[in-house]
Amino acid sequence: MRDKILLYSGGMDSTVLLHQYSDSIRLAVCFQYGSKHNHQEKKYAELNCKKLGVEFKVVNIDLVGMGLESSLLTSGDKIPHGHYTHKSMISTVVPFRNGIMLSIAAGIAETLNCKSILISNHAGDHAIYPDCREGFISAISSAISNGTYNNINVMAPFTNDTKRDVAIIGKGIGVDFSNTYSCYEGMESHCGKCGTCIERKEALEGFDDTVYA
Numbered sequence: 001m002r003d004k005i006l007l008y009s010g011g012m013d014s015t016v017l018l019h020q021y022s023d024s025i026r027l028a029v030c031f032q033y034g035s036k037h038n039h040q041e042k043k044y045a046e047l048n049c050k051k052l053g054v055e056f057k058v059v060n061i062d063l064v065g066m067g068l069e070s071s072l073l074t075s076g077d078k079i080p081h082g083h084y085t086h087k088s089m090i091s092t093v094v095p096f097r098n099g100i101m102l103s104i105a106a107g108i109a110e111t112l113n114c115k116s117i118l119i120s121n122h123a124g125d126h127a128i129y130p131d132c133r134e135g136f137i138s139a140i141s142s143a144i145s146n147g148t149y150n151n152i153n154v155m156a157p158f159t160n161d162t163k164r165d166v167a168i169i170g171k172g173i174g175v176d177f178s179n180t181y182s183c184y185e186g187m188e189s190h191c192g193k194c195g196t197c198i199e200r201k202e203a204l205e206g207f208d209d210t211v212y213a
């Protein structure tokens with residue numbers, strides 16, 4: 001039964017979820033929120049959904065127009081280079097992004113009579129992204145459940161896994177990571193230097209066929 005909505009960026013982690021739950025996903029929702037790399041992610045998101053026969057929908061939300069600030073957004077400063085745990089990486093936080101996307105997904109899920117929303121936050125995000133942590137996920141799951149007739153819950157199976165753990169799960173079920181995109185810079189090839197590129201390299205070590213610039 002297709003009763004789940006997937007928040008699907010086209011990055012590594014949500015692509016693993018797409019493969020794991022492809023038989024029960026009613027709709028994969030790809031948010032275009034004004035980031036520098038949204039358009040690159042979207043290409044792979046669309047491709048993977050087509051390949052697995054999962055319905056795909058692009059939802060545009062103009063966070064730039066709403067005045068939100070982040071170096072990740074097209075209106076923001078340069079993307080910092082370095083590891084995620086560095087203080088400079090805080091500039092890449094898009095304020096309450098997961099909260100905003102989960103709220104919209106809850107409305108879509110209720111409309112389509114779905115039971116769950118899948119999100120691929122993982123433990124590597126915890127250092128700087130508050131809306132990726134367990135406390136937030138369980139609180140918003142409870143809020144969405146209380147606020148919908150279907151008592152929709154949030155499923156975040158990777159919350160306590162590292163990105164390496166997620167990569168190994170993906171490798172085990174045959175995910176082709178060359179059809180995923182991570183880089184915050186949003187160029188054709190991965191820069192290899194931003195926080196998410198460094199994290200990607202560490203996660204895929206030993207089976208990384210990404211071409212870095």
Ligand SMILES: [Zn+2]
Nearest residue numbers: 183191194197
């Ligand atoms: Zn990069």
